[in-house]
Amino acid sequence: MIAPFRDILLLAATLFALGAFCAVVRRNLIMIVLGIEIMLNAAAIVFVGASLHLNNLDGQTFVLFILAVAATEVSVGLAIIVYAFRRTGSFDPRHFNLLR
Amino acid sequence: MVGSPAHPVDLAALIAATMLPFASFLAILVVTRGRPRLSAWLSIGSVTITLACSIALLALHSGLTTPIGFSADLIGSSGLNIPFGFLLDRLNLLMIVVVSTICFLVQVYSLGYMAGDPGFSRYYAFMSLFTWAMMSLAVSANLLQLYFFWELVGLSSYLLIGFWYEKFSATQAGKKAFVMTRAGDAAFFIGILLLFIHTGDLGIVNLDSRAALAGVPPSFITLSALLIFGGIVGKSAQFPLLTWLPDAMEGPTPVSALLHSATMVAAGVYLFARLFPFFSMSAVAMSVFLAIGTISMLLASTMAMVSRDIKKVWAFSTISQLGFMIMALGAGSYFAGVFHLTTHAGFKALLFLCSGVFIHRFETNDVYELSRLGAKRMLIPMVTMVLGAAALSGLPPLSGYFSKEAVMGSLAGLPNPVWLGAGLAGVFLTAYYSFRLIFILLFPRETAVTIPVGTPSPPPQAAGIPAGAPGAWAMAVPLIVLATITVVLGFFETPLKNFIGAGMLAGGSVGGEALSWTPLAALALALAGVGLAWVEFGRKGARQIGFVDRIPILHRLFAERWYIDRFYGLLVNLVIDRGISRLCYLNDRKVIDGGIDGLCEGAVESGRVMAVLQTGMVQYRLLAIFAVLALLALYFYY
Numbered sequence: 001m002i003a004p005f006r007d008i009l010l011l012a013a014t015l016f017a018l019g020a021f022c023a024v025v026r027r028n029l030i031m032i033v034l035g036i037e038i039m040l041n042a043a044a045i046v047f048v049g050a051s052l053h054l055n056n057l058d059g060q061t062f063v064l065f066i067l068a069v070a071a072t073e074v075s076v077g078l079a080i081i082v083y084a085f086r087r088t089g090s091f092d093p094r095h096f097n098l099l100r
Numbered sequence: 101m102v103g104s105p106a107h108p109v110d111l112a113a114l115i116a117a118t119m120l121p122f123a124s125f126l127a128i129l130v131v132t133r134g135r136p137r138l139s140a141w142l143s144i145g146s147v148t149i150t151l152a153c154s155i156a157l158l159a160l161h162s163g164l165t166t167p168i169g170f171s172a173d174l175i176g177s178s179g180l181n182i183p184f185g186f187l188l189d190r191l192n193l194l195m196i197v198v199v200s201t202i203c204f205l206v207q208v209y210s211l212g213y214m215a216g217d218p219g220f221s222r223y224y225a226f227m228s229l230f231t232w233a234m235m236s237l238a239v240s241a242n243l244l245q246l247y248f249f250w251e252l253v254g255l256s257s258y259l260l261i262g263f264w265y266e267k268f269s270a271t272q273a274g275k276k277a278f279v280m281t282r283a284g285d286a287a288f289f290i291g292i293l294l295l296f297i298h299t300g301d302l303g304i305v306n307l308d309s310r311a312a313l314a315g316v317p318p319s320f321i322t323l324s325a326l327l328i329f330g331g332i333v334g335k336s337a338q339f340p341l342l343t344w345l346p347d348a349m350e351g352p353t354p355v356s357a358l359l360h361s362a363t364m365v366a367a368g369v370y371l372f373a374r375l376f377p378f379f380s381m382s383a384v385a386m387s388v389f390l391a392i393g394t395i396s397m398l399l400a401s402t403m404a405m406v407s408r409d410i411k412k413v414w415a416f417s418t419i420s421q422l423g424f425m426i427m428a429l430g431a432g433s434y435f436a437g438v439f440h441l442t443t444h445a446g447f448k449a450l451l452f453l454c455s456g457v458f459i460h461r462f463e464t465n466d467v468y469e470l471s472r473l474g475a476k477r478m479l480i481p482m483v484t485m486v487l488g489a490a491a492l493s494g495l496p497p498l499s500g501y502f503s504k505e506a507v508m509g510s511l512a513g514l515p516n517p518v519w520l521g522a523g524l525a526g527v528f529l530t531a532y533y534s535f536r537l538i539f540i541l542l543f544p545r546e547t548a549v550t551i552p553v554g555t556p557s558p559p560p561q562a563a564g565i566p567a568g569a570p571g572a573w574a575m576a577v578p579l580i581v582l583a584t585i586t587v588v589l590g591f592f593e594t595p596l597k598n599f600i601g602a603g604m605l606a607g608g609s610v611g612g613e614a615l616s617w618t619p620l621a622a623l624a625l626a627l628a629g630v631g632l633a634w635v636e637f638g639r640k641g642a643r644q645i646g647f648v649d650r651i652p653i654l655h656r657l658f659a660e661r662w663y664i665d666r667f668y669g670l671l672v673n674l675v676i677d678r679g680i681s682r683l684c685y686l687n688d689r690k691v692i693d694g695g696i697d698g699l700c701e702g703a704v705e706s707g708r709v710m711a712v713l714q715t716g717m718v719q720y721r722l723l724a725i726f727a728v729l730a731l732l733a734l735y736f737y738y
Binding site: 020023024025027032093094096097098 | 715716717718719722723726
């Protein structure tokens with residue numbers, strides 16, 4: 001194992017924090033979806049790292065599922081965003097408050 | 101079952117006497133309302149049978165020693181039985197004859213007085229209702245049953261006072277009479293309940309026997325006697341509750357003659373006589389009754405001295421004569437009270453009916469006005485009215501002389517001379533105000549007449565019925581009958597005394613021995629009253645201004661009825677309007693409305709505060725989720 005597990009966890013945590021930061025702070029729906037993707041991938045890195053660390057392939061299997069889920073999620077999410085943009089002409093999440 | 105069992109004939113006569121007027125009341129209201137003549141004859145027919153049955157009962161049982169009773173359980177539940185029935189003894193034999201006689205005469209009289217009134221049928225229906233209630237009241241065997249009819253009598257009084265309901269003052273007067281007597285009746289009912297709790301039997305025979313009340317503490321007897329006396333005070337318009345009776349004169353005059361002088365208001369005195377042995381068990385209560393009778397008697401006499409309204413003079417005089425009866429009973433003389441009740445029923449009904457003739461003819465109540473329009477030219481009513489007034493003043497040989505002597509005799513038997521003094525003063529005042537009215541009517545003075553504002557004086561020809569109309573005889577005959585009764589009744593004092601005195605239920609003294617000078621003093625004072633009235637109102641050149649009228653303060657005081665009404669007005673205003681109902685109003689507005697409003701507004705406001713948190717912004721929720729998760733992570737980690 002080249003990189004120590006601790007560094008992998010640090011990297012994942014940093015990525016997760018960045019993704020969360022992006023999802024919360026950016027006022028753009030596409031960027032929010034992007035942030036969520038980054039958080040998913042950070043989780044995936046932890047799985048891979050743990051799989052290596054524990055000599056167990058289950059983690060890598062999980063990652064394959066995560067990738068599949070992320071792909072479908074992005075397509076659905078983008079479709080919703082396109083639809084919402086057509087309805088309101090805006091990407092700004094502040095404008096989507098009908099359920100208030 | 102109380103007393104000896106009733107013979108079927110007695111029972112039939114009693115049922116006919118009491119139930120027929122009720123049947124005619126229903127029949128008039130349901131069937132013959134649109135046919136006034138038929139209604140009148142129905143009512144008069146039933147009251148004739150009532151009268152016949154009453155007289156027959158009196159004749160059959162003139163030697164009655166033990167009361168006749170008949171009762172059946174009408175209200176019964178586990179452990180609680182209230183029998184309803186009849187009780188006949190000498191007192192109510194006399195009472196039913198008095199009541200049915202006056203009812204009969206007044207109903208005949210009303211044929212003339214009420215002729216052409218749009219409510220003619222209704223009038224007779226109410227008259228029948230009253231006759232039924234009053235007769236049943238008189239023969240009730242049970243205090244609760246008596247109370248029912250007591251209230252029914254009050255109801256018919258209310259209906260008849262407000263008979264001309266288009267007149268605002270009449271409806272007001274009816275309401276006032278109803279509410280004021282109700283105040284007394286509330287006390288009466290509490291008294292009945294107290295008695296029921298302690299003795300468990302409200303039968304009148306039972307209450308009047310000392311044995312039944314032997315185990316009851318004396319203070320309790322005093323309390324319940326005082327409470328029951330509250331009902332008497334209300335019904336007989338005695339001192340604290342006396343102001344409803346003058347206002348009750350808003351009703352038709354025959355109604356005043358029947359209800360508000362002869363029978364209904366005498367029901368209070370009748371109840372006193374009915375429960376006389378019970379009341380006389382409490383010396384404290386008896387002296388309270390004596391004091392209340394005296395106060396009412398004197399107050400009402402002074403009010404009568406200044407009234408210009410002919411009916412109100414007689415109304416005040418009724419209060420004062422009822423005061424005399426209560427004084428006599430309170431002084432322990434059963435016979436004097438009952439005898440005065442009987443004679444008073446005759447001559448006071450006579451006085452009212454005479455006034456009714458004048459009022460019907462001239463359409464005004466004002467004495468001076470009546471005099472100016474020529475009341476003295478109407479021979480029959482004028483003569484009978486003088487007879488009635490003389491009887492009221494206690495001049496021999498009329499009935500009032502004998503009964504008033506009996507009352508004075510009972511007062512003279514008391515250890516404290518104050519009561520006798522008050523009674524004699526009352527005799528003087530009575531003679532003065534009755535003959536003041538008579539002399540004003542007999543000797544019209546153009547100068548003394550000041551027509552009161554708001555009373556239009558109709559020309560005599562246009563008003564009322566002409567003297568020769570058929571209605572006139574219907575009105576004149578009762579006057580003559582009553583005048584005859586007034587003249588002769590006094591000579592039956594001894595038989596009546598034997599009849600009433602011997603038939604009394606156990607207990608109570610028949611009355612103290614009269615001092616020898618009392619009758620003379622009473623007669624002298626009565627004559628002095630007449631003489632003073634003659635000097636001030638009768639003799640040639642008299643200015644027809646009484647001595648009271650010359651003292652403005654006294655005149656104001658008497659004319660304002662000693663400010664009793666004002667006091668009640670103030671009391672109602674302060675205690676009820678500004679006190680209780682204001683508190684209720686505030687409670688409603690501030691506590692109930694305010695509480696509900698506060699609750700609603702609190703909900704709305706808290707919703708608004710909570711809504712600030714809810715912006716609908718997806719990223720804030722996300723932030724909140726992260727924050728919570730981070731905090732949870734910290735919490736679980738450490």
